[in-house]
Amino acid sequence: MKDIKRGSWIAVLCWAAWALAGANGSKGRAADWPTHQGNSQRNAVTEERLSLPLSPVWVHQPRYAPEPAWPPPAKQDFWHEESNLAPRVDFDLAYHVAVAGDSLFYGSPAEHAVHCLDAGSGALRWSFFTEGPVRFAPVVRDGKVYFGSDDGNVYCLKAAGGELVWKYRPASDDRRLPGNGHMISLWPVRTGLVIEDQTVYGGAGLFPDHGVYLFALEADTGKEVWKRSIPQPAQGYLAADAGALWVPSGRTGMMAVALRDGKDVGSIDTCGTYLVATQGRVFCESSRYQRHLLIRGALARPDHFVTVQEETAYFQGPREIAARTLAPYVQRTTELARQRSRHKQLSEELKKAGTRDPAKAAALLAQLDTLQKTIVDLEDQVENKSHLWRRKDAPAHSFVLAGDTLFCGRDGRVTAARTGDGAEAWTAKVAGRAYGLAVAQGRLFVSTDEGSIYCFESGQPAPLQTVTAPAPTSPYSHDDLGAAYAAAAETILGQTPDRKGYALVLDCGEGRLAYEIAKRSEFRVVGVEADAAKAARAREALAKAGLLGRVSVHHIPKGKLPYPQYFANLVVSDGAVVSGELPMDWSEILRVLRPYGGVAMFGGPRLTTAAAEETLRAAAVEGGRVLSDRGAWVAVRRGPLAGAGEWTHQYADPANTTCSGDTLVRGRMTPLWFGQPGPRDMIDRHNRTMAPLWKNGRLFVPANERVIALDAYNGTRLWEVDVPGSRRLGVMKDAAHMALADDLLYIAVADACWGLNVATGRREVVLQSPPPEGSGKYQWGYVAVVGDRIFGSIQKSGASLNRQGNMCPILEGDFRQIILSEELFSLDRRTGQTKWRYAGAIPNSAVGLGKGRIYFLEARDGAPAARSLDGRIRIDQLFSGPTFLVALDAESGRKVWEIPLRLPFQHIVYLCYAPATDAVLLSGTFNGKVGAEDHVFYGLRTFRSDTGVLLWEQDIAAGIINGTHGEQWQHPVILDGEVLTKYFECDLRTGNTLPSRAFSPGGGCGTLSGSASAIFLRGGNPHMFDLQSGTGAALNHVSRPGCFVNIIPAGGIISIPESSSGCTCSYPLQASFAYVPTEIAQ
Template identity: 25%
Template sequence: MNRSKNCVQNNALRYSPALVLVLMLGTIAHAGDWPQWRSDSARNAVTPDELPAEMHLQWVRQLSTPRPAWPASQPSLRFDVSYTPVAAGKLLFVPSMVTDSVTAYDTDSGELKWRCFAGGPVRFAPIVHDGKVYFGSDDGYLYCVNAADGQLLWRYRGGPTERKVLGNERLISSWPIRGAPVLHDGKIYFSTSIWCFMGIFVHAVDAKTGAGVWTNSGDGANYQPQPHGGAISFAGFIPRGYLGVRDDRLVAPGGRTTPAYYDLDSGRLIEFQWGRKGSRAWQVYGDVLTLTAGTKQVTAASGVVTMGDWKGTFDGEPWSVLAADEKLFVVTTAGCIYCYGARKVTPTEYGLSEHSTTGDEHIGIKPSRVPRASVELPDAVFEAANQSAGYGIVLGVPTEPTVERLLRNSKVHWIALDSDSERADAFRRRMTDAGMYGTRVSVHVGDLADNSLPPYLANLVVSKGRTHVDAEQETVFVRNVFRILRPYGGRAFLEVGAARLRKYVDAAKLIKAEVRPVGDNWSLLVRDGALPGAADWTHNYADGANSSVSKDELARAPLGLLWFGNGPPNDEVLPRHGHGPAPQVAAGRLFIEGGNMLRSLDIYTGRLLWQRQLDGLGEFYDRTGHQPGAGETGSNYVSLADSVYVIYGDKILRLDAATGKTEVEFVLPDDDDPAAPNWSYIAAWEDVLVAGASPIGVTKDGFVPQRYSSASKRLVAMDRRNGRILWTLNAEYNFRHNNIAVAAGKVFCIDGLSRAKRDLLKRRGGSLDEYQPHLLAMDVRTGRIVWSTDQDVFGTFLNYSTEHDVLLQAGSAHRDRAEDEANEGMVAYRGSDGSVIWKNLGLSHMGPCLLLRDRIIAQGPAYSLLTGERISRKHPLTDRPIEWRYTRTYGCNTAIAGQHLITFRSGAAGFCDLEGDSGTGNFGGFKSSCTSNLIVAGGLVNAPEYTRTCACNYQNQTSLALVHDPQMDMWTFNDLAWDGRPVRRAGINLAAPGDRRSDDGTLWLDYPSVGGRSPDIPVKMEPADAKSFRHHSSLVRVRPGSAGYNWVAASGMEGVRRVTLTLAKGEVPPRTYTVRLHFAEMQDVKPGERVFRIAIQGQESPGALDIAKEVGRRTALIKQFTGVEVTNELAIALTPISRSSNATPVICGIEVVEEKASLGN
């Protein structure tokens, strides 16, 4: 809760007589009100008061064009298509998703009385109760303001921190309020967050005081079935839309999913069941709005509202209708409010501000009238703004002339950051009055030092007049500025000399930071090039080598949200079952294909960079039925830092990667055919483009030319800058596209046919008596054959390791792959000379294989790239050698990887944690596509929306990006078993949703085991019905220097008297362990109320434990015991000694680590 006064009333009300205020306060919330959405907490849309039988238009007010969070193609999430007011007394309260505000208008006249601002869009109807107005914002706060004047009384943060993201094209909280507040029995219920992996927080707050009553934060990561058979994931229910109350239950709509029920008194999740594809559901069709006022029904439809014999007209489509103060209010989808009442008057019309939101007159100051002396920044700043787009950060609230000049001829959306809330509110008011707030400029209260802004956000940063305290503080400041700069040229203009700035940059050890002087007192700090350790994904299988593994070193678990819902919707993207090409990433740009277009997005913000109309480009993949798609034919485009090469019929288009404009067209004339042949495959290496031409298929009629095929008759190499042909090669049979790998200055390919296609030809009488396929390696620039072999050539997929100079011949059989894929046999060759390193012709496997460092990951198991032997690992509990493999639940795509993650669909979007060896987890809240679209590149996990036409009602269907964030939750399962051998190291995480491995190597197992398979060890809890609790880990503090884990302390058992762990079975010698017990006091317990003693193996520790006294509430605490001897079972006893009602012991986790002295046993 925060009481900072960031809401400012309108001057018209501020100076009105005190008597008016008293009268307004006296009339707030009487029987004629419409105090919340659809009138009451049950959302009945009924008011007992009658409306006048005859009504007339009183006034009309046009508001800014609404900016809903979600596109029209997401109808179940259209809760803010337009404005949704409520009314009490003589005031109409209107929320704004545009100007981040709630505004009170006089119901009689339509005049503005006051306006209160939030830190983000206000998308839902407010609540009016007892002289107060409550509303929730995308900034994550629930606000309570005085209904008479809009003054802030209190606010309550629904998320754990101030962490921000770009969400739905606005800078908002990582946990926006998207479960709309509802008032019932003096409490306000609401929820924050729409992403399970970020945590879901459902709250009850005392409406009078703003004090929290309860919070449910522990169900977001529940391991449960998703809306597809076999699709089980760490992904719980997400409230989306208007909450309601029925009986003793809080009813929460799920947006795209079915609703859920929570207990009103405790917040416990009572019931939720996924609606699955093919299941029955109620559906309502129509665009008519109704409500009941007294004994009459009001109906609003397109352009007309009726009540009995009365009829009123308006322009447009109705969005919201309410009855209050003996008046009827209609809000249209275009943002126009119509008020009807009994008085017969000439309607008052309130139009938008005359100031334009486009062109040069941004805030009502003509360009010629901007005095240069009033502009406080160097001309270089404005020149940069005019040449830029994206997002700009101004540190401190700028003056109006500065804002006007920053916006003129610029496509930058400017965000001001200021620590002074009153200054920020004054700026909001001025920009709102100018018609600019929320569309071109916004302001946030805060400071760079809190690191709440998302990294890589800003194309431009401007800082003027900073007080230089000392070099250390300035170094920190420069580091924080650099953190938010976008890679590949983000620029910061700082009021500091270049020499001093270079010292700060050096002290901060900033990599790829360039400093340039701008006049005498200003400098430019540039973030040049890629993030150190980041890598691109330029081809369908990552690179021309078909490795299916990004070289990106930055993306690793755990990951948090960077942005979501930005850029265009998926309406024009290819459908998921057509298996179009995988999205590609180069130089901070993501490229994704549609049926008739190619689109480029900024990976760091999601904004659209360009979209190129290319009719019929993706027609082969634009199918809703299952087909192998690009998994068989290959991609029809390749993306590099400077150019995108697109196969477009008989042309290859070289597009400028920055603009999408065609620079060159490549056409290959055919000596035997006057018509140019079609292109069919494409790859790039350095300055060479390698393409397949004259695609052919093997059918019942033999070899047949086809426009789309898995193979080509010819290979062509050309200069990728101008299309000059370097060499061509005709196949004796064909060049299968997945059997072409381009890397290390060579083209590796197979001239041959799959076994299935050879059998087809034989059945049709084809002659293959002298069939002799060849595996070739050619110089990429000359076409000279470096080596070739005709021995054991069978594969349908070639990929190459540049690190180890190893070429792998294998197959890529998998769900929705080509029917003739090879599914057994691997041969590894030395890429330089073709010598066979190893082969295993009988090895069954799935593909495509991933070449990750020195291993082959065959969509599950792993083999040594250098020897072909199975990769082993140590069992996480016993250290015995076991075979390495990853597992997943249902998923329709093939896995791909970065250096630290394998990504795939496992029910929801999923991953295998390679770096931490934690197991398989989820990015709960959305599903990845049937085409692999969790692309590790640019330092991120990029997840462009690619599930169009999917009928599964997953919680979200939008694009997003994830960035490494060690503070995030992460839960996994491990498809392993414990065989009874002595445990070397293990953790028992009581009431946790799943497993997780800590940095020191301990695998923490959930107990009870609810989060999928685990190598569970027997645990006996006494009493067996001990009460469990679970909270999101972000709500638990870990003291600096402590060895605790908030994700262990966040859940536990209460009332436990004895815990017994089985650490070995059978006859084994005793072992000595270090035992660590993890605790946290999560309830409102005072020191002295919960005190208990601890005994291990019957030996009581000195003193008693009082968690609240020792560390306070919601803080992790560890008690360590060394030299504990265990043969088979470890027994822990907890004995209460206080007499309080809260006296029952509580424990969160138990960790055992065998001590070195006993490892010889």
């Protein structure tokens, strides 16, 4: 019998025994489909019957395809040997609809809107625009439409005309940030609402550390009935049944609260956003890999969808469609789960008994044999004796039951099967994957991932009517004022180095300057307007222009802006163009303006040069100047942040300190932005690729044979370039393949090094490594850049690990191989001219630069290193012969000094230069004993950088031997006069150990990164330890960083680009994040 991994099925939890008393929720009128999946239970059942065959009547094609909030997962999890991973957060892959009477409603993330269509023709009736994406289908009840938005509000509209009845904001504060590609609330309403007994239920927030709320509102008035905080994100379509509200959380477990007061009544340790709550049972995803079904922890077939009608359950899976009588099926699978659990328990007891207690072992074996027969019998009952019928079938993306017909949405088609036997009775083609189905008013509605919404009806086929969104048109008159706005936009963009990112338009008015800037750039434009009526008119106009969504207009009273520090590449004022009046609160403008080139520019034809100069003098703003161009302008370009650090090499710098030196990252932190890139194009976390790099406001993320450049302050994807042959894995045993200068990002590829323009990604130069003296194929290994010099190494082709897979047997544990170079060299990075070469057997992980010298370890003739045929070798073998620490002059390659060494290292070796003490540090690990216990020891050897004289040495007992969570390869952080790892701290001047601070919260397999004020590490979630206060805390409780260096404190912020790719553990959000100190953000 094959073992099935824990938690790999749809969960059907029979919770009626402990649920609150209460009737099943209302199912809505049979003729309507008033909410996603038809009713509050989300069971996708309607009594309405459709007469087959159906014919397509119309297709509605919106202006934009859906914009899912979260990127798809990795394609595989190598550690668990699972491929074709299914997305677990998939609520907005299509425009799901609600239908009431002759009206159809859907929300649009791309347009920040809810649209109402004529259900009979697909024609647009009205649109209502919000201040952020609308990701869930509305709920329609008693002539009103209810929905939530990423702008942090719940809305109630009149269904007939879309007029606002009321809106409600669950959070007490209005704080916004770039999230999932839009400027949204820190507390987005990311749940599909539920209405039960004239009460609206919903949830808001993704970051429990900053507040996540569940709430209940009076449906007629929006008055709050109750509100409470919860310790996990609220994300997905809520479901209500038997007096309880079920709350999905994305990639982690869901909880249940009482409808009447919000108190906890249960939870399920499961994951995903698919949820059905009906007849006292809860069906939900619990798979780490695919969408499957579980009953009280029992493993059933890997079904994707379920719908229940009375005592019959219909299941749609990857290979079959089936009908089962629910009660005996639940009973058998529950018993099967119990017996499997008992089998596992007895197996553990047998392991403990072993050969020490033969009699007990024999008895346990007999019990296990009997139990195995019972399990096989139960499996047969579940598999073969629980069906009313079953048929082979293809996978589906949606599944509903209408009368006696089961409709399935599939790739490029929709099908119908009869409930009597499952035989296919009808099929029709659609464009895209059919993720959404609804049956109402005699029609079948199909929503696809391409954005199309189809309507099918019974009757004779007729020509399909295609209803498209109107072509974008200019919403403003072509008059002198329009010409002035156009000229202003040209002037502003002429002074702005960026064309991507975020532009903030103050005093936005009716959106005319925002419109002109958006037309001429790729900025996401955020307009701020204190007059609600003007803001509404601006949204209407920008929607007509096809720009609403990329341009958002926020109604914000005068005063403090709700946006985070540093996010805006450009800040301008519409009001200044019209009136010539300039903003007076420069502190707020500079607070939100991006360092390293962000531009604030105010003026226009009505501003005089004298007034502009007086404003600049009064404001006393650094970097400001007055320009004359079709009027006068005050322009401020923000420079670098004083005290901000950078991260230009794998371990922060060419010296390998793993410390950015950033003095600004300290205290409590708050989210700055989150979203892309996601896990799909990243290297698997256990394969441990190199760290992201950071300089001058740009973040460079190493992806799978690709590099992605982001604006570090708002997450905008600036460019991405495919770099075939660049993948490098197991970086702790090797050297990284990228290094960063002011102008170029250098990437080692085969036997060369590409230089990519940091602003555009354009390949400006290809530097060729010097030809090797020996025969055979070689590649570029080590890479570092200092000034106009680039430093590299030559290694055997294929020496660096580059094939993704389960690499834990290669990287984890003791006595693993490291990568070896055969020559170091230096080139002029401008001309490519070779400046010097040095031949020797040199481990890639033990090369560093500092004080004008390059330092490295070298194994001399007679050592096994000289006989390494593939460029890989165990460290204990490498150091078994003559070994030297060598220093060369970095400019000329002249040998400054060398000293012979005897090193005990067996697992890893690192070299760092410590600027504060002008010393070279060697760090490595080996096995030893403390009393009778085996331990991994960290050996530290420190030398004067000018002479190589040994200053001190120290061996420190640390983790367990042969560990699998980085016990052997922790890279040190060099912070002023100290060396730190998660196991110990030492004084770099004396070698004395210091009182160790509890950096590690446990469970972390990465290594430390540091700033001047803090230490960062993986401990399940990303953690920060503040060195000034001596306290540590998780930056969040919703994500996981990568398994090596992934948390980058630089530029006054913390950047954590996605690096958990392939991880299927239960945590809510898998994306990229950035954080800013709370005291600055506020």
